[in-house]
Amino acid sequence: MSFFASIGMPEVVAGIALIALNAYALLGGADFGGGVWDLLASGPRREQQRALIAESIAPIWEANHVWLIVVVVMMFTGFPHAFETLSIVLHVPLTIMLVGIVARGSTFMFRSYGSRTVNVRDRWGAAFAIASVVTPFVLGMVIGAISSGAVARASAVTAATAAPASFLDVYVRPWAAPFPIAVGGFALSIFAYLAAVYATVAAKDDALRDDFRVRALWTALMVFVFAALALLTAYVEAPRVAAGVTGSPWAILLHICTATAAIVAIVALWRRRFGAARVAAAAQASLILWGWALSQYPYLVPETLTIRDAAAPAVTLRLLLIGLAGGAVVLLPSLRYMQRTFVARS
Amino acid sequence: MSDLFAARSQMALSLGFHIIFAEIGIALPLMMVLAEWQWRRTGEDVYYQLARRWAKGAAILFAVGAVSGTVLSFELGLLWPRFMALSGPIIGIPFSLEGFAFFTEAIFLGVYLYGWDRISPRAHMTAGVIVAISAAASAVFVVSVNAWMNTPAGITSVAGQITDIDPIAGMLNPSTLQQSLHMVLAAYAATGLAVAGIHAFVLLQKRDSTLHRYATVLALSVGVPAAILQPISGDISARSVAQWQPIKLAALEGQFETARGAPLRIGGWPDEEARRTRFAIEIPKGLSLLAFHSPNAEVAGLESVARELWPPVLPVHLGFQIMVGLGTLMALTSLWVAFTVVRKRSVFENRRLLAVLAIIAPFGFIATEAGWTVTEVGRQPWVVQGLIRTADAVTPMPGLIVPMLLFALLYLMLGAIVVVLIARMVGETT
Numbered sequence: 001m002s003f004f005a006s007i008g009m010p011e012v013v014a015g016i017a018l019i020a021l022n023a024y025a026l027l028g029g030a031d032f033g034g035g036v037w038d039l040l041a042s043g044p045r046r047e048q049q050r051a052l053i054a055e056s057i058a059p060i061w062e063a064n065h066v067w068l069i070v071v072v073v074m075m076f077t078g079f080p081h082a083f084e085t086l087s088i089v090l091h092v093p094l095t096i097m098l099v100g101i102v103a104r105g106s107t108f109m110f111r112s113y114g115s116r117t118v119n120v121r122d123r124w125g126a127a128f129a130i131a132s133v134v135t136p137f138v139l140g141m142v143i144g145a146i147s148s149g150a151v152a153r154a155s156a157v158t159a160a161t162a163a164p165a166s167f168l169d170v171y172v173r174p175w176a177a178p179f180p181i182a183v184g185g186f187a188l189s190i191f192a193y194l195a196a197v198y199a200t201v202a203a204k205d206d207a208l209r210d211d212f213r214v215r216a217l218w219t220a221l222m223v224f225v226f227a228a229l230a231l232l233t234a235y236v237e238a239p240r241v242a243a244g245v246t247g248s249p250w251a252i253l254l255h256i257c258t259a260t261a262a263i264v265a266i267v268a269l270w271r272r273r274f275g276a277a278r279v280a281a282a283a284q285a286s287l288i289l290w291g292w293a294l295s296q297y298p299y300l301v302p303e304t305l306t307i308r309d310a311a312a313p314a315v316t317l318r319l320l321l322i323g324l325a326g327g328a329v330v331l332l333p334s335l336r337y338m339q340r341t342f343v344a345r346s
Numbered sequence: 347m348s349d350l351f352a353a354r355s356q357m358a359l360s361l362g363f364h365i366i367f368a369e370i371g372i373a374l375p376l377m378m379v380l381a382e383w384q385w386r387r388t389g390e391d392v393y394y395q396l397a398r399r400w401a402k403g404a405a406i407l408f409a410v411g412a413v414s415g416t417v418l419s420f421e422l423g424l425l426w427p428r429f430m431a432l433s434g435p436i437i438g439i440p441f442s443l444e445g446f447a448f449f450t451e452a453i454f455l456g457v458y459l460y461g462w463d464r465i466s467p468r469a470h471m472t473a474g475v476i477v478a479i480s481a482a483a484s485a486v487f488v489v490s491v492n493a494w495m496n497t498p499a500g501i502t503s504v505a506g507q508i509t510d511i512d513p514i515a516g517m518l519n520p521s522t523l524q525q526s527l528h529m530v531l532a533a534y535a536a537t538g539l540a541v542a543g544i545h546a547f548v549l550l551q552k553r554d555s556t557l558h559r560y561a562t563v564l565a566l567s568v569g570v571p572a573a574i575l576q577p578i579s580g581d582i583s584a585r586s587v588a589q590w591q592p593i594k595l596a597a598l599e600g601q602f603e604t605a606r607g608a609p610l611r612i613g614g615w616p617d618e619e620a621r622r623t624r625f626a627i628e629i630p631k632g633l634s635l636l637a638f639h640s641p642n643a644e645v646a647g648l649e650s651v652a653r654e655l656w657p658p659v660l661p662v663h664l665g666f667q668i669m670v671g672l673g674t675l676m677a678l679t680s681l682w683v684a685f686t687v688v689r690k691r692s693v694f695e696n697r698r699l700l701a702v703l704a705i706i707a708p709f710g711f712i713a714t715e716a717g718w719t720v721t722e723v724g725r726q727p728w729v730v731q732g733l734i735r736t737a738d739a740v741t742p743m744p745g746l747i748v749p750m751l752l753f754a755l756l757y758l759m760l761g762a763i764v765v766v767l768i769a770r771m772v773g774e775t776t
Contacts, residue, residue: 059460062452077438084431087423102413109409312435327446334453
């Protein structure tokens with residue numbers, strides 16, 4: 001098959017970067033989702049909800065956050081030209097995202113360690129929660145802008161020296177458009193969904209578990225709404241995505257799997273099989289990510305830079321793969337140990 | 347303000363902010379493990395209190411270091427996309443290794459901070475040791491990138507086009523060893539003496555506080571050896587600069603003319619227009635002697651290259667004077683401490699020494715900032731020495747003053763909050 005024949009070192013590196021992005025979505029994404037539930041904490045168990053989120057995030061969020069750095073470093077090492085293009089055109093949203101990352105991480109720490117007075121803690125909590133909403137939304141917008149092809153078009157404008165480009169056209173419109181906004185809403189809702197589902201497993205009493213069960217079910221609906229919005233806007237702004245999602249032979253199989261995972265997650269939540277719901281929700285989020293990646297294959301920045309065009313020289317890719325393998329040998333047992341220390345025994 | 351200057355300011359600001367937290371992130375975990383080890387060994391509760399407090403400080407400072415480091419990894423592209431397109435395939439390799447070291451550090455810091463009651467004492471201590479080691483390893487990998495920018499290796503270009511790269515050779519460029527050594531020692535010296543100074547300051551008021559006494563001893567045991575070794579490492583670094591970056595050396599010494607038997611200048615005010623350095627105390631043949639270990643060695647002056655290839659001489663020269671001056675004071679104070687201990691006298695009975703320790707507490711961090719100014723501004727106009735100029739690397743996006751001001755404000759706020767939190771933590775102690 002032509003797909004497998006086209007797999008070389010650049011594709012393998014891109015695949016690993018996607019695995020890292022997947023890990024970031026499932027782990028770091030859920031930590032941001034936790035911030036959403038901090039913001040929307042309500043009802044009689046409002047403070048318990050916040051405490052549960054804080055307890056489950058505290059020991060692991062920094063390690064989870066490193067997945068994003070792995071993705072960035074793999075991008076600029078393995079695909080320097082793609083990194084260059086994205087960094088130029090998406091300067092504004094990436095900067096907003098960075099401010100969000102800084103605000104989220106530091107305010108969470110200040111809240112945990114900073115003060116014993118509830119008043120001050122609330123203020124940090126509010127900043128933490130707002131940053132947790134903004135950051136994943138903008139991350140979604142960035143991904144939407146890339147896959148719609150708008151980044152590539154804007155980049156072509158900066159490269160052409162003849163016509164003076166308008167700031168809005170090059171640096172704002174590619175991401176401040178309906179499709180990227182829909183993807184932003186989708187990213188936010190799926191992260192919130194994951195966080196709510198994880199919280200049903202982490203909660204120690206039934207009342208609290210039910211709070212998050214209800215939240216998870218409502219957010220499942222939000223995920224569906226934003227997915228529909230993204231698809232509708234994709235027909236206009238990102239025909240390639242729409243075609244990839246609806247037309248290709250891969251798509252049908254992938255859709256069946258994604259839909260199955262989504263339905264299993266909802267049924268499991270409904271029937272209070274929270275462990276199963278967690279696995280199914282994580283599978284659903286991962287399948288969506290891989291579906292997006294396949295829809296834009298072989299492009300890294302559709303439709304100008306393919307994975308192969310953007311790739312670094314072979315010597316770099318080889319070293320990167322060796323480094324990743326060596327790193328995995330250290331990392332995976334460490335992650336397993338962390339997980340056993342904090343998840344299994346709590 | 348030009349976009350280029352705004353981008354340079356933002357990068358300088360981000361690095362200058364991050365480097366403080368990175369240094370503390372290297373040295374504080376070592377100190378907290380030492381405190382825990384003393385607790386496990388002696389069973390004295392005060393050591394336990396101390397380990398918990400330092401761990402708490404490490405947690406806050408590590409979080410700020412981690413997020414500001416994330417900002418930097420993006421900023422490399424956001425501000426200098428052309429630099430990254432060229433350098434990514436080379437410097438990406440050490441950055442990947444740094445990523446793993448950082449990952450390990452984050453994992454085991456989490457285990458350490460939240461695992462006091464969950465894992466065995468041995469496992470807990472080991473987690474702390476892993477944090478300390480991986481933090482130092484991170485520093486070596488990151489500094490190897492900066493070393494490559496100063497003395498690029500592993501890159502072959504023909505007529506401006508890169509034809510071949512060798513990332514391993516890039517990582518093992520001529521400056522990596524010297525710069526890494528200098529940076530890691532700086533982290534231990536700056537943090538160790540800063541923490542010792544803070545506790546010494548409290549001791550000046552509460553003479554008998556056991557906690558502050560133990561804290562001072564442990565912090566000094568990290569800071570003093572590093573501060574004494576740092577001038578030797580500095581000499582090795584300076585000779586490397588003399589060999590590989592003669593124009594940077596000329597700028598940091600305020601040496602305009604190429605000369606044999608060049609003098610060493612202490613202080614002074616370089617004047618680029620007049621092409622001379624005024625008001626300096628000159629030690630005859632001192633520079634030739636220090637840089638090349640030969641009194642009549644020829645030292646290349648700034649005038650040996652075109653004016654457009656000069657770095658801004660004044661900040662580089664002043665930065666160098668500040669770094670060397672403060673480093674010397676730290677080394678002398680450390681020798682004083684070492685001498686006191688060797689003569690079996692108590693550091694705590696010597697109020698003058700405690701006062702000096704309190705005064706020099708911030709010197710290490712100021713010296714670090716000055717040192718980064720020297721190495722970064724001293725390389726201008728190049729972002730990668732001899733290969734690509736800073737002006738050619740900057741993003742085409744206009745209006746860069748906006749993100750620069752945004753990050754300036756953000757870091758100002760963060761810095762202020764951290765200072766207040768740490769001050770309160772120190773104040774809470776008895």
